[in-house]
Amino acid sequence: MEQKYYKIHNTDLYIIEDFTGEIEIQEVIEEVEQTVSPNFLEGIESIVISQYPQKGRLLEGNTLYIRNDFYCEELLTEEIILAVGDFIYNNLLDERKEDISKYFLFKRAKLFDEYSKNYNKKASLHEFLDDEEDSVYVNNLNNIDFEDMIFLTQKYFGNYESSLSLKNYVSNSFHLYVTESLNKKYDKKISKLFDNLKEEHYEEKY
Amino acid sequence: MKKNIKINEQENTVTIEVSVAKRNYAKEPIISFHTKDIALLLEKEGIKVETCVENDSIYNDGRNPKTNGKWTFALQKEKNKQIKKPEIVKEEKVLTTESKSATLSKKPKKRK
Numbered sequence: 180m181e182q183k184y185y186k187i188h189n190t191d192l193y194i195i196e197d198f199t200g201e202i203e204i205q206e207v208i209e210e211v212e213q214t215v216s217p218n219f220l221e222g223i224e225s226i227v228i229s230q231y232p233q234k235g236r237l238l239e240g241n242t243l244y245i246r247n248d249f250y251c252e253e254l255l256t257e258e259i260i261l262a263v264g265d266f267i268y269n270n271l272l273d274e275r276k277e278d279i280s281k282y283f284l285f286k287r288a289k290l291f292d293e294y295s296k297n298y299n300k301k302a303s304l305h306e307f308l309d310d311e312e313d314s315v316y317v318n319n320l321n322n323i324d325f326e327d328m329i330f331l332t333q334k335y336f337g338n339y340e341s342s343l344s345l346k347n348y349v350s351n352s353f354h355l356y357v358t359e360s361l362n363k364k365y366d367k368k369i370s371k372l373f374d375n376l377k378e379e380h381y382e383e384k385y
Numbered sequence: 386m387k388k389n390i391k392i393n394e395q396e397n398t399v400t401i402e403v404s405v406a407k408r409n410y411a412k413e414p415i416i417s418f419h420t421k422d423i424a425l426l427l428e429k430e431g432i433k434v435e436t437c438v439e440n441d442s443i444y445n446d447g448r449n450p451k452t453n454g455k456w457t458f459a460l461q462k463e464k465n466k467q468i469k470k471p472e473i474v475k476e477e478k479v480l481t482t483e484s485k486s487a488t489l490s491k492k493p494k495k496r497k
């Protein structure tokens with residue numbers, strides 16, 4: 180097919196290969212534009228829709244690659260917002276990343292507390308204290324009932340995926356932030372990070 | 386949580402219906418299930434899925450909780466071919482006017 184070209188705010192959107200399902204792209208563009216303010220997309224040169232990458236999504240330089248195997252506008256919108264969250268994570272200053280990492284690990288420690296008290300499972304704290312994706316943490320969670328695992332991760336991280344790594348935490352929290360679903364009690368720090376980023380862009384501009 | 390899983394081998398899809406109990410007391414946990422959670426649930430059941438064809442979400446919180454949901458996923462196929470990075474021809478100004486993508490597949494979809 181011939182590539183299709185659109186804009187999301189000021190970012191180029193290329194559809195290189197058609198979607199597997201019937202997607203109304205204009206609906207997705209409008210939803211992303213209404214949900215994510217333009218300054219969060221600053222620096223993202225292009226979003227490319229195709230069969231690439233093999234799995235998941237990918238950020239290379241200033242280009243976001245998103246797969247074309249979507250059937251639902253809602254899920255494609257979510258994927259684009261998460262990809263913008265990946266870009267934010269990649270461009271965080273080391274100092275800020277470190278700060279958020281501490282907060283992420285603090286949450287993991289809280290989760291561990293509840294995990295070890297309520298589910299009586301053998302695990303040690305250090306198995307929960309890694310901000311990279313780690314199979315030991317996943318295996319520990321898999322030792323409890325599925326519903327409990329979803330409940331626990333939702334309580335501290337908003338959702339399961341968000342709890343898997345610092346990168347996932349930032350991108351998923353960004354999605355929850357822009358859709359106004361962040362838990363105010365548990366997510367003050369990360370909300371403040373996004374508020375500040377928004378504010379900084381605003382100050383740079385005006 | 387209750388679940389009912391049906392595999393359609395002809396269409397190469399799996400449909401799952403999930404329900405959660407309504408919250409009656411504040412001490413009861415708040416929980417919600419979204420598409421990624423359900424894909425994970427299927428993975429735990431040993432069913433590998435690729436993409437969601439019919440989307441839903443359920444939650445037990447609020448005045449009008451939605452406690453039943455139905456999802457359909459395409460089952461994972463064997464993937465051997467390597468996907469190459471696409472080449473983009475940089476466009477200058479002309480945006481595509483047609484909003485709908487040209488597709489062959491007409492699978493049912495559910496929007497909230």
